Amino acid sequence: MSAAIEIFRAFADPTRLRIVHLLRAMELAVGEIAQVVGQSQPRVSRHVRILAEAGLVERRKEGNWVFLRLARSAEVAPFIALLDQLRPSPSERLWQEADLARLAAVRADRSRAAEAYFAEHAEEWDAIRSLHVAEAEVETAMTALLASQSLGHLLDIGTGTGRMIEVFGPGADHVTALDRSPDMLRLARAKLPEDAAGKYALMLGDFGDLPLEAESSDTILLHQVLHYAQAPEMVIAEAARVARIGGRVLIVDFAAHEREELRTRDQHSRLGFSDDQIQGWFARAGLDLEQVESLPGQELTVQLWLGRRRGARILRHEERISA
Incomplete structure (x- = not known):
């Protein structure tokens, strides 16, 4: 009592x-x-x-x-x-x-803060967007790739401004959005619908060490995130660890390119990825590469890689060491 x-x-x-x-x-x-x-x-x-x-x-x-x-x-x-x-x-x-x-x-205050941030950084983002296809075309391709089954529990790794949860959140049963920047999470929170309570969870965390249980997500998105990773293979392994058996991991990023200014100006750790790189990392993480789609732009090609989680439980790095 x-x-x-x-x-x-x-x-x-x-x-x-x-x-x-x-x-x-x-x-x-x-x-x-x-x-x-x-x-x-x-x-x-x-x-x-x-x-x-x-x-x-x-x-x-x-x-x-x-x-x-x-x-x-x-x-x-x-x-x-x-x-x-x-x-x-x-x-x-x-x-x-x-x-x-x-x-x-309070919602209006959040939205105004987001709009001010967008306005302040608009020129930086526009410079990158001008090099590749329109975001609407990318989102249409993502939607088509994920349309074959329900999204279930959706995990958006590196949610940034929250655009992915705005696009795919309504079709998911539950949404977890993760970013290592508190500022970005505040921007993403401004995108949440009015009935967000209980369905959406925004979390502070790093994509190399996800604060989530194994096999807890059905659909995992890494949209324009992987090129910031010093060790992309570890990020993919973490995504695979938290994916349920049969769950899907969709990576959207640039194909390999030589735009060095993206490294020096925009802090990209990797200048895109090849299909062979992604396939090899997927295989080591316990993911089967199911589909690849290319969206060529003016100077950069946006590539979509869809993987599906295979059988046994995937251990964290420290669990593998102790075993």
Whole structure:
């Protein structure tokens, strides 16, 4: 009974109820909650601590920010469902509606920050885009390659500005988007739909050491990411490790090229890849290369490599050493 008592105690405060209702709508930082409920961050943090100690809220650190979401444990689910059975009083309905209106303002702030970032870096991205085919053509080709089966749990490695979760998220059962840049994750968060709570998870992490369980994803995307890797074969091995047996890994990147300025100006570690390279790395990682598609552009060719995970469980590097 002690767990139930702690949960009911956590609910027994109007501000904490407001926080729970807000987190049912979307994942939020403490500062964003404070902005919505009109209270100081220290005061909101105390409420969040009580909710977390009762097991109702989970914290996730992302750079200097801490994001919150409702816990997904089986023990908590009945208490959250209970809120749906309770009819709010007129005054409760008013503050719920007012909080959701202020939450819309938080979304707008995120979108404005994303737009400002895009504007600041537009010339850099346009310079690269001018060398290859239009992104719309790439996305159409990706959609065609993935159309043969459901996306299931979609993992977008190196999500960047969140374009891939914007394109493919609606068709997935669940979406995990990962990036090592907190700034990029904030941009990606601005792309999330209003009904994102529970379906979308944005995570801070490195593509060479994914903070995910083995065999946890059905479809894995690496869109214009691999050329930043010092060791692409390790990134592919990590993607294969978290892919379920029969799951798919789609890499979209440049074919081998000689545009050296992309290395010096744009920090590309690799100047594209050959089909033989990708096929060899796939084979060593336990992936079968199923399809390859080329999209030639003005000076760069965008290449799509689709692999499928084979049989046995794939170990992490440190697990292989200890074995």
